[in-house]
Amino acid sequence: MSVFIRGISALKVGEHWNRSLRSLGAEAGINALEDASLSTVDAIYVGNMCAPYLQAQSHIGALIADYMGLSGVPAVHVEAACASGGAALHEACKAVLSGEYNNVLCIGVEKLSDMPTSQVSSSLASADDRVFSADLGMTFVGLNALLHRLYMHHFQVPPEKIAELAVLSHAHALNNPYAQYHLKLTVENVMSSPLIADPIHLLECAAISDGAAAVVLSREKGDIKVIASTMSSDYLSLHERTDLLSFSATQRAVMQAYKQANLSPKDIHIVEVHDAFTIMGVISLEDMGFAKRGEAAELIEAGYFNLNGELPINTLGGLKARGHPVGATGIYQVVDLVKQLRGDAGVNQIDNAIYGLAQNVGGIGGTVTIHILEGRC
Amino acid sequence: MSVFIRGISALKVGEHWNRSLRSLGAEAGINALEDASLSTVDAIYVGNMCAPYLQAQSHIGALIADYMGLSGVPAVHVEAACASGGAALHEACKAVLSGEYNNVLCIGVEKLSDMPTSQVSSSLASADDRVFSADLGMTFVGLNALLHRLYMHHFQVPPEKIAELAVLSHAHALNNPYAQYHLKLTVENVMSSPLIADPIHLLECAAISDGAAAVVLSREKGDIKVIASTMSSDYLSLHERTDLLSFSATQRAVMQAYKQANLSPKDIHIVEVHDAFTIMGVISLEDMGFAKRGEAAELIEAGYFNLNGELPINTLGGLKARGHPVGATGIYQVVDLVKQLRGDAGVNQIDNAIYGLAQNVGGIGGTVTIHILEGRC
Numbered sequence: 001m002s003v004f005i006r007g008i009s010a011l012k013v014g015e016h017w018n019r020s021l022r023s024l025g026a027e028a029g030i031n032a033l034e035d036a037s038l039s040t041v042d043a044i045y046v047g048n049m050c051a052p053y054l055q056a057q058s059h060i061g062a063l064i065a066d067y068m069g070l071s072g073v074p075a076v077h078v079e080a081a082c083a084s085g086g087a088a089l090h091e092a093c094k095a096v097l098s099g100e101y102n103n104v105l106c107i108g109v110e111k112l113s114d115m116p117t118s119q120v121s122s123s124l125a126s127a128d129d130r131v132f133s134a135d136l137g138m139t140f141v142g143l144n145a146l147l148h149r150l151y152m153h154h155f156q157v158p159p160e161k162i163a164e165l166a167v168l169s170h171a172h173a174l175n176n177p178y179a180q181y182h183l184k185l186t187v188e189n190v191m192s193s194p195l196i197a198d199p200i201h202l203l204e205c206a207a208i209s210d211g212a213a214a215v216v217l218s219r220e221k222g223d224i225k226v227i228a229s230t231m232s233s234d235y236l237s238l239h240e241r242t243d244l245l246s247f248s249a250t251q252r253a254v255m256q257a258y259k260q261a262n263l264s265p266k267d268i269h270i271v272e273v274h275d276a277f278t279i280m281g282v283i284s285l286e287d288m289g290f291a292k293r294g295e296a297a298e299l300i301e302a303g304y305f306n307l308n309g310e311l312p313i314n315t316l317g318g319l320k321a322r323g324h325p326v327g328a329t330g331i332y333q334v335v336d337l338v339k340q341l342r343g344d345a346g347v348n349q350i351d352n353a354i355y356g357l358a359q360n361v362g363g364i365g366g367t368v369t370i371h372i373l374e375g376r377c
Numbered sequence: 378m379s380v381f382i383r384g385i386s387a388l389k390v391g392e393h394w395n396r397s398l399r400s401l402g403a404e405a406g407i408n409a410l411e412d413a414s415l416s417t418v419d420a421i422y423v424g425n426m427c428a429p430y431l432q433a434q435s436h437i438g439a440l441i442a443d444y445m446g447l448s449g450v451p452a453v454h455v456e457a458a459c460a461s462g463g464a465a466l467h468e469a470c471k472a473v474l475s476g477e478y479n480n481v482l483c484i485g486v487e488k489l490s491d492m493p494t495s496q497v498s499s500s501l502a503s504a505d506d507r508v509f510s511a512d513l514g515m516t517f518v519g520l521n522a523l524l525h526r527l528y529m530h531h532f533q534v535p536p537e538k539i540a541e542l543a544v545l546s547h548a549h550a551l552n553n554p555y556a557q558y559h560l561k562l563t564v565e566n567v568m569s570s571p572l573i574a575d576p577i578h579l580l581e582c583a584a585i586s587d588g589a590a591a592v593v594l595s596r597e598k599g600d601i602k603v604i605a606s607t608m609s610s611d612y613l614s615l616h617e618r619t620d621l622l623s624f625s626a627t628q629r630a631v632m633q634a635y636k637q638a639n640l641s642p643k644d645i646h647i648v649e650v651h652d653a654f655t656i657m658g659v660i661s662l663e664d665m666g667f668a669k670r671g672e673a674a675e676l677i678e679a680g681y682f683n684l685n686g687e688l689p690i691n692t693l694g695g696l697k698a699r700g701h702p703v704g705a706t707g708i709y710q711v712v713d714l715v716k717q718l719r720g721d722a723g724v725n726q727i728d729n730a731i732y733g734l735a736q737n738v739g740g741i742g743g744t745v746t747i748h749i750l751e752g753r754c
Contacts, residue, residue, distance in 0.1 A: 043608075049429075049435055050429075050435075052427075052429035052430045052456070052500075052503065053429045053430055053433065053435075056430065056499060056500075056503050056507060056511075057503050057506075057507055058426055058427075058430075058456060058458045058500075058503040058504055059456075059457060059458035059503070059504050059505075059613065059739055059740050059743055059744065061456075061457055061464075061610070061744070062457065062458075062610040062611070062613055062739065062740070062743040062744045063506060063613050063743070065610050066506075066610070066611075066612050066613050066617070066743075071610055071611055071612050071617075072609060072610060072611065072625070072626070072629060073609075073610060074467075074607075074608035074609055074610060075457075075610045075744070076455060076456070076457050076464045076467075076468065076608070076744075077455070077456040077457065078453060078454070078455055078456075078468075079429070079435060079436075079438075079453070079454040079455075079456060080436060080438055080439065080452075080453050080454065081435045081436035081439075087438075087453045090451075090453075091453065091455075091468055091471075091472075093475075094468075094471050094472050094475040094477065095468075095471045095475075097474075097475035097476065097477065098470075098471040098472075098474035098475045099474065100471065100474065122433060123429075123433075123435075126429065126433050126434050126435040126436070127435055127436050128436075129434075129440060129443075130433060130434055134433075230451075231420075231451035231453070232449060232450075232451055233438070233439040233442050233443070233448055233449060233450060233451060233452045234439070234443075234448055234449065235443050235448050236436065236439055236440050236443050240443070240448075248449070249449070252449060362436055362439065363436050363439070366436055366439040366440070366443075367436065367438070367439045367452070367453075
């Protein structure tokens with residue numbers, strides 16, 4: 001692939017009560033253009049999940065182009081639930097590869113905090129096939145709780161070990177200025193937090209938040225190259241699947257990505273894993289080949305995935321602590337990787353990292369995107 | 378461009394009370410694969426505007442792939458308001474051009490008829506920047522009414538001439554089996570129908586409907602070639618624009634399309650114009666160079682755009698009479714062109730048509746896509 005990352009930006013994840021969706025999206029876009037030393041681009045891709053439902057606003061591709069002062073530029077909204085950011089980036093890569101565009105801006109944006117929690121929950125539940133879940137009273141965290149309990153039972157893993165992923169993410173976010181939380185956690189904190197959907201505790205869930213991040217892709221050679229961009233889908237509903245303890249979409253997308261990049265799991269230096277819930281992160285690490293099945297939690301507890309471990313993950317806080325502004329998450333993940341590959345990760349800098357991988361999950365694995373970046377090109 | 382159309386399908390546009398969004402989308406997709414003699418594809422693009430709001434369902438790319446029995450295939454939802462179908466096709470073309478895919482399925486689907494009209498109107502109003510329109514009580518047809526009145530005043534065109542476009546579209550739909558309406562109209566019928574937003578009459582508006590259509594794109598040489606696929610954006614709000622009587626996004630997209638195809642307006646044999654409202658169709662014909670400014674309605678009245686006229690438009694009924702299932706419309710337009718270019722248009726067949734153009738509009742011109750097809754390749 002001949003797609004380079006020329007610019008990045010990330011707004012602080014949090015509750016932006018005084019900001020609109022368009023304002024967040026446009027600022028992230030403008031900042032990324034500035035970082036890329038560009039005043040315009042050939043096309044704009046906007047990843048977002050909830051705007052049509054929560055803001056009752058469609059057409060946000062052209063809307064954000066308009067508010068960036070880039071009216072006239074082709075702009076489109078791409079959606080694949082919580083993988084909307086990754087999906088938008090995947091399409092933006094294709095657009096550059098098509099040879100029709102030189103520079104493309106990809107923005108991820110989400111605004112959740114103005115709305116009643118019931119509305120936000122309903123919007124997020126629409127990531128799953130709501131006919132078989134939300135419409136019957138099943139929440140999105142409830143679906144993850146089923147996996148969490150089955151995982152504990154099947155692999156005989158105690159809940160404290162799964163909770164360790166939240167501790168890791170919070171530790172890694174402490175020095176990230178744009179992280180939602182700067183709050184050190186212990187396993188005891190996590191395990192004593194309220195149960196949201198038994199056995200998932202409050203502090204194992206990524207929180208509701210607002211945010212926007214952006215990436216400028218270019219055909220022009222730069223320091224950071226996208227060497228794989230893949231996407232796969234799966235049955236939306238858990239009841240359709242034969243194996244609940246792995247996401248086949250992750251497995252397919254990552255195998256294809258390793259093939260595109262001509263790499264194997266052991267070649268990867270840093271990983272962004274989609275830890276919307278601790279269990280989702282644990283299963284994903286196994287699906288990508290970074291741990292044997294049933295053993296990821298053990299490795300997390302042993303420090304294998306820490307900043308100074310064998311394979312640092314979520315080095316700036318992941319979904320749990322950097323934050324999970326849903327449709328923006330896939331872009332934040334790639335921005336975090338670029339920070340590391342550029343050597344701009346501050347106190348959390350990982351030395352000698354060249355290959356970084358980001359996994360973005362929509363629904364409970366109904367869509368998965370994988371991007372692999374190469375630094376020092 | 379080396380993108381060919383290998384298969385098409387179109388369900389009857391109408392009120393499918395007994396069908397779900399997924400059922401319509403999956404059937405259109407399966408039918409198009411059958412037409413293309415394929416059992417699977419490399420990726421699926423789904424154009425849809427209202428599902429996240431009206432069905433409270435996101436993630437419909439993977440959902441429809443699932444219901445087609447194609448779980449695992451990368452699938453994504455593309456949205457640009459009423460231009461969602463055209464935008465999805467534009468992205469699908471880019472995907473084929475990227476060289477990463479051989480065959481790509483592009484489905485347009487919309488399901489409006491289960492919902493209260495107030496909800497449907499609110500969803501459709503989200504095509505415009507709702508902060509400056511819907512939230513202040515302005516409807517989408519109301520915005521078009523402003524243009525309609527200004528056009529009549531500025532160009533001194535009587536309303537009866539603008540109404541002629543509805544008469545044309547209904548006449549052209551009479552023999553189209555998948556058209557929403559088989560109902561001959563006269564100008565008197567249109568002018569005596571109720572005013573929806575003065576000066577726009579009921580029979581000048583495309584109706585609320587359900588539908589799904591699909592196209593299979595391929596790198597493999599076939600009879601029909603996509604020789605231009607372009608998209609442009611504009612300020613979303615009318616109050617931001619300097620000229621209300623033309624859509625600059627249409628002008629930019631069509632100029633770029635003529636350049637891509639190495640054609641001029643006089644080379645085009647058949648046109649699908651976005652007549653969501655008669656005034657929108659009239660202005661669009663002028664913006665694309667098929668009539669001088671202020672003169673399109675006169676040409677319509679004179680029969681210039683009839684089946685036996687100089688430049689037949691909306692030969693199977695257009696948005697007004699074939700139907701306007703919003704996010705599916707851009708795909709229906711291209712299916713209608715392919716029917717003609719293949720010689721499958723039945724009683725309405727236009728002889729010797731080689732070049733066909735489709736214009737799909739999002740909002741009031743906030744997004745416009747143009748596709749030009751070449752037959753007999």
